[in-house]
Amino acid sequence: MASRYIANTPEEQKRMLGVIGAASIEELLIRIPGKARLPRPLGIAASIAETDLIRHMKALAARNADADSHVCFMGAGSYDHYVPSPINHLISRGEFFTAYTPYQPEASQGTLRTIYEYQTMIAELTGMDVANASIYDGASSLAEAALMAHAATGRTEIVLSRGVNPLYKRVTATYCEGPGVRLRDAAAPEGVTDLAVAKKTVGPKTAALVIQTPNFYGCLEDVAAAAEAAHAAGALLVVVADPVNLGVLEGPGKLGADIVVGEGQGLGVPMSFGGPNLGVFAAKNDLVRRMPGRLVGATVDRDGERGFVLTLQTREQHIRRAKATSNICTNVALCALMATIYLATLGRRGLVRVGELSAAKAHYAAERLAKIPGVSLRFAAPFFKEFALKLPKPPERVASRLARQGFLAGVPLKSFDRSLGDCLLVAVTEKRTKAEIDAFAAALEKAVA
Amino acid sequence: MASRYIANTPEEQKRMLGVIGAASIEELLIRIPGKARLPRPLGIAASIAETDLIRHMKALAARNADADSHVCFMGAGSYDHYVPSPINHLISRGEFFTAYTPYQPEASQGTLRTIYEYQTMIAELTGMDVANASIYDGASSLAEAALMAHAATGRTEIVLSRGVNPLYKRVTATYCEGPGVRLRDAAAPEGVTDLAVAKKTVGPKTAALVIQTPNFYGCLEDVAAAAEAAHAAGALLVVVADPVNLGVLEGPGKLGADIVVGEGQGLGVPMSFGGPNLGVFAAKNDLVRRMPGRLVGATVDRDGERGFVLTLQTREQHIRRAKATSNICTNVALCALMATIYLATLGRRGLVRVGELSAAKAHYAAERLAKIPGVSLRFAAPFFKEFALKLPKPPERVASRLARQGFLAGVPLKSFDRSLGDCLLVAVTEKRTKAEIDAFAAALEKAVA
Amino acid sequence: MGAGAYDKLIFELSSPGREAFSLAGADVPEADVRKILPEKHLRRDAPALPEVSEFDVVRHYSRLSRMNYGVDTHFYPLGSCTMKYNPKINEDMARLPGFARLHPLAAEAVAQGALQLMHELARDLAEIAGMDAVSLQPAAGAQGELAGVLMIRAYHQSRGEKRTKVLVPDSAHGTNPASTAIAGYEVVEVKSLPNGEVDLDVLARVLDTDVAAFMITVPNTLGMFEPRIVEITELCHAKGVQVYMDGANLNAILGITRPGDLGFDVCHFNLHKTFTTPHGGGGPGAGPVGVKAHLEPFLPVPVVTKDGDEYALDWKRPKSIGKLQAFWGNFGMLVRAYTYIRTMGPDGLRSVSDNAILNANYIMKRLEKDYDVAVAGPCMHECVLSARRQKKLGVTATDIAKRLLDLGFYAPSTYFPLIVEEALMIEPTETEAKETLDAFCDAMIQIARETETNAAVIHDAPVTTPVRRLDQTKAAREPNLRWTPRA
Amino acid sequence: MGAGAYDKLIFELSSPGREAFSLAGADVPEADVRKILPEKHLRRDAPALPEVSEFDVVRHYSRLSRMNYGVDTHFYPLGSCTMKYNPKINEDMARLPGFARLHPLAAEAVAQGALQLMHELARDLAEIAGMDAVSLQPAAGAQGELAGVLMIRAYHQSRGEKRTKVLVPDSAHGTNPASTAIAGYEVVEVKSLPNGEVDLDVLARVLDTDVAAFMITVPNTLGMFEPRIVEITELCHAKGVQVYMDGANLNAILGITRPGDLGFDVCHFNLHKTFTTPHGGGGPGAGPVGVKAHLEPFLPVPVVTKDGDEYALDWKRPKSIGKLQAFWGNFGMLVRAYTYIRTMGPDGLRSVSDNAILNANYIMKRLEKDYDVAVAGPCMHECVLSARRQKKLGVTATDIAKRLLDLGFYAPSTYFPLIVEEALMIEPTETEAKETLDAFCDAMIQIARETETNAAVIHDAPVTTPVRRLDQTKAAREPNLRWTPRA
């Protein structure tokens, strides 16, 4: 059976076997014990032609309520931000798209330069000294940060604010299981971390205090105060932040963060049902040799020309093996490229505008929605582009009703926090228009009436 | 007002004006008489942002019944053939997509090589000696062929079979107006050209006899006999043929055609509401210096390496001006590239399969549809992938009813030929499945009941 | 490798039995064409097309693309061709299934979105050019010219006038005389003044009742605005002569002045120049043609009309010159141009011309010492230099073009317009940044120096391209227009 | 120009006031953040991001891309990385709005298509590997390893066993020991036989009740199938030791043999190797992990379940090791892999491995005279050569790699596996054509000759790339990890 993805014809196979000196491909499999051979074809569906496959895939896609067919007010870690049109065209260029990790730098300067640009942009936004080439996603970035804090301080506890995305906490717990690092909570009763309480939890065993801002509920945390609390106990401060907000919000590094991690999906990466995403990871200089992941550095070639290479690799698994700072190998370089092109496109003014518009529209929406009888804002604390709404009816049911009317109403919080079972987390980006917000409000009003 | 498509900032404009020695851009416009200046802004809609524009464009697109949202049985010169996925990715590469006509061959070998490949493939399919780099579309190709036959023979009449696409005839008439070339008809009463009658019409004034096969009604013409009729009178035979059928059907050149033209849209070019299309143009060697359009030829460079250039340019307008063989300058090179990649992908076997499947499915459909009470095949002559159905109800109304049920039922023939006011021209390509055909038949049966 | 090291044609990758296509098997009872179709129509043996894998296809064409310079990768100052940035959003919009997958004969009722887009685009182009009506049907500028001249012809005939000649300046683009000739007119070449302007005395002399039209390019092909253009159109009209404007250089006057206001009766647009549709290595383009009211009855059929909220195709136009292509125009290009115009708006389009003019004048100024300027500035959107000074030292316009390729730039148009010796026609467009213009000017100045100090490097050029200078004579003397297996 | 001549970073194109973005103005009453948000949270001054035009962006990144070799343009025999052709249809499918624009927290009821795709893909992968259950959540192979080892850990704990060590061969990929260490185990390196096979005597000696798992790669990193693999897994199981298979080399055994049938308890998949998802210059990938029934309770949450025609996410799994990333896995990559598997079917996948093996053996055979072969063949999908002979003449594996770049090929993996001196690990994959393999072998043989006759050309290499050999030491000694304006 000829496959369009396999070049060898039977004729060529014969010629090649002749050169090899084998009578058949079967002969090349002698090392495989007969009893271990699969005696039958694989039990998967038979090959289908491209047009039939496209029909099948479109049918599957059509069963999903996406942000094109619906007006999206969902967030909680993945946002419907504007994606400039050049990104997809540029990342699709085969030389970027089908290259591997730049092990041969002379033949990979394109990738290396874009990563170097990316590191620069992320460091600038987060207010940190150095950023790496990416981690899988925001959650695994936080997990790596926890392990890095553990290694850097030799301490065994991580204190996480309840304002940190619960999904990130679960991932961090998974990574901390092996090293036996203990996770402790810092309460956030009114939507923001109670730092007074946190201060008491943070102690000599604490490797790091972790907060997120805006946090999972959309509220803004007091980073400077958190830094004080952490540093007072000799712990590091890890801040989870969404870089797309950092055109308007201060870079956590400027407020005392030692490590900044976050989800970079908002920087031009498609939501794609949650992956691939972009794990942002930045730190202070003194931590650089403990950082996980790839780092690209500038150097010179034999003729003294500027060039770029993967550097400080003695941190990494392929050299340090069991003693590596992390096990990461493949990362999400292509998503980092999307973010690089996004940040180049938005630039100094554009990113500020994105933040300003998102905040403005979110606050308009919050005001408008909170006017609906029985609906109110759950928390009083200042928020940025996302907020928790208290509803008079079960959020799950309200959301599914609105879905039928073309709205992705938000994220019901019950599964994340039982005490917020009556809340819907609503996110508003710069893409939402006043008209869409008003229509959403009208629909919600009916749905909860 | 900053535009993302304009690089100069006000600051840079000032610096540049400084170098130029002008106080303002206004000063550079002195040659334009004041009274001729537009005293107001253009009366067009104000600029809108990308996301709003996308919303607007999607709304417009949504008002069209396309071949993704509907099952397409329409043809009559534009067909829903399979388009292999690599084509769009490859033509979108900026080096192809944003290049101009290859005036500097050393920096345009990519384009030149693809056109050379294209010329080779088209010559092979049509059975001719040489093909050009493309004309706008099938109709303008036929018009150019008529003028070329006129110039080559010095004769003043073109005899067109009634089986030739009426739209092609109209375009040919437009081009023949100036040179005063007269168009005469050859009847095709039973769906194919009546060559006995045609023989009488073709005479000493006839520059060329033009037939189409499969013709506008989908029926196959006797090319060899037509060649005889034309050549007997010292006229040329021009054949209109769809290259996507020539994996199965004999190349007209092999049957005596002197010029072969046709619409290449089926070769991987999107239907795109009828344009851009791909005008195929091929001829016998003795006519090459009278051919319209670009020709790419192989040659060598200074080091004796193989290279490609635009050649025989003394035929063309930029050199021969009023005496040029044609006025064409910009052609449809990118569509020719799509066709080249298409033919490379389908290859020797694939194009045969496309033809075989189209014919087989069309004949199954014809049989199935003709079984519907009151519905019959209008013509008895052998057809290829398209056929005229006689309906018991007005085809326009039947078609619009079926459109609401998700079928693009075919092309009502009334507007093309009053005598066929009760006919629907139905095309079936290899993409249509038996299931789709059966569903269509069931829907049609209801619609005409 | 320098992609240059790659020297394959797709046929040379072919291996019998390889497949790149994906087609389902037959799902209908009878699939054997030999049973379905009469033998005499069938091909004896399968066409000699390549047999390759999908990967062969993708790598081959990816590599070939790397042998090209394009606007996306290189500065492309090809005069008269307006090689500006082609926005990516245009491509996304043109590929929406509702547009790209729409059949041309879809009933008007189910193609309202497409018809609306065409109607609005025609209206916008009419406003931009100061014309009363626009046909979007012509596939390119040259076809727009043919349509325009044919409408003029039909107009005169409708008034019982038998005019036989069309005047075309010696500076005109080749398509102007060529299109005019096809329209059945005798082409009379009108000598321009040394500065490229129309010589009104000469014009007055040749303007007679046999003249059907005067066809000129504004700004002219030397990049200059015709200062007495209004006089010219009035002079023509006084003699019953129609005036046609070749709109290829429209990028210079958007929102500044309008052909209609200058007195033109007809003008065409090159959407692939002014309105950012890609050139794709030679085309497709789109060449809509605009006319004043008195020519409207002669427009090609069909015309997109609007009645209330309903859009339709109007075929009932007895005076029409007929059709130019089978369907309605290069719709895919129309979608791109529409997207661009909506993106720019009035202010945006105006700043396009302002900056195109600024960029051209900046280049002209920076190069005026090292090269002869065809006509003293200020110029409009492009400037024409002459290498006659370099020619004396043995360096031609062609040599300069080839050397530019090595320095990382595509070349200006050369030897056009014909009335300028060793012409180098430079059009930067508004989308290029100052640093690019400076780099280009530095390169041009370097070449001027090399002409005096090191001409060899120029005569050797290009050496960085996949091939070096090619033998044009051999190509024309021994035409090799299709591949045949190497014996 | 050789794109090499281009040496800009995006920051160096920046000009204050330039804009490439397109954002509508505020349409809500209050748009001033200073009024909306407390001052203390706000950035003092705008971030120092570049200010460029959209065209600057497009040309800059188009040019940078040309400084890369990719599979689409170059043969990329990077051993262990399976750099095969990435089908374009996969890209089209992954970009369908119903997939690309789907929010991860969309209610199950309105994400049935996505969940069905994941459920079917997991089922297919389980069948391909002979495992009972598969989690699609791991973002890459290394994360799949971590998940697998953590499941083994949870399994032992659930049975009240405190095992502390994991055995890893000295030939293993670096992620194996690294992942194991993060999972909290002591890594015990097991010395392989000279031919790369597991030394059963050594293994028997180190296998004790402290050992939680033995983690090995099949075929091993020398491209050889472990002939006694079944004995090995039986030996381990006899000691209550779980056996983990690193599935990075799965491309060698599709439809031929299955990890599950070989006795493995866990194995991961690299969809970005075996299943054609692109590497994108380093990632993203996807590293699903498959397990036997006894480990199923420990799978990461949530698990995609099917009940009748309803698909759902099952979170109620008390024994789960938890989550590895915030959401469900690298869905975009899953869509591509699913598309690929549907395209290939059982016969197609089998022929993938047959041809991958054939191609590797062909290369090994053609090069065996000029290079030392690490282990005598037949090999599986890749072969490992040693440049120790060339080393004696002063030419290292690195030198050979650099020279290959000049000859138009990306380089094999070098210095991996560590147990082979001057290793050159060559993986051609099944998608490459014989003529490409021949061209590569000719180049390798040429380099072997040059080693004896003209080593200078090798030591100078590369000279055709945008930069020549780079100073790694300087990069590490004086880390320069972010751009700062040149003073």
Ligand SMILES: Cc1ncc(COP(=O)(O)O)c(C=O)c1O
């Ligand atoms: C001045 C001028 N007129 C006419 C044309 C012909 O336009 P097209 O190539 O679109 O047919 C061109 C194109 O190069 C031109 O530059």
Ligand SMILES: Cc1ncc(COP(=O)(O)O)c(C=O)c1O
């Ligand atoms: C043998 C082997 N194991 C594990 C890995 C790690 O996989 P990933 O890069 O997907 O994390 C690789 C990737 O290079 C590999 O080759």
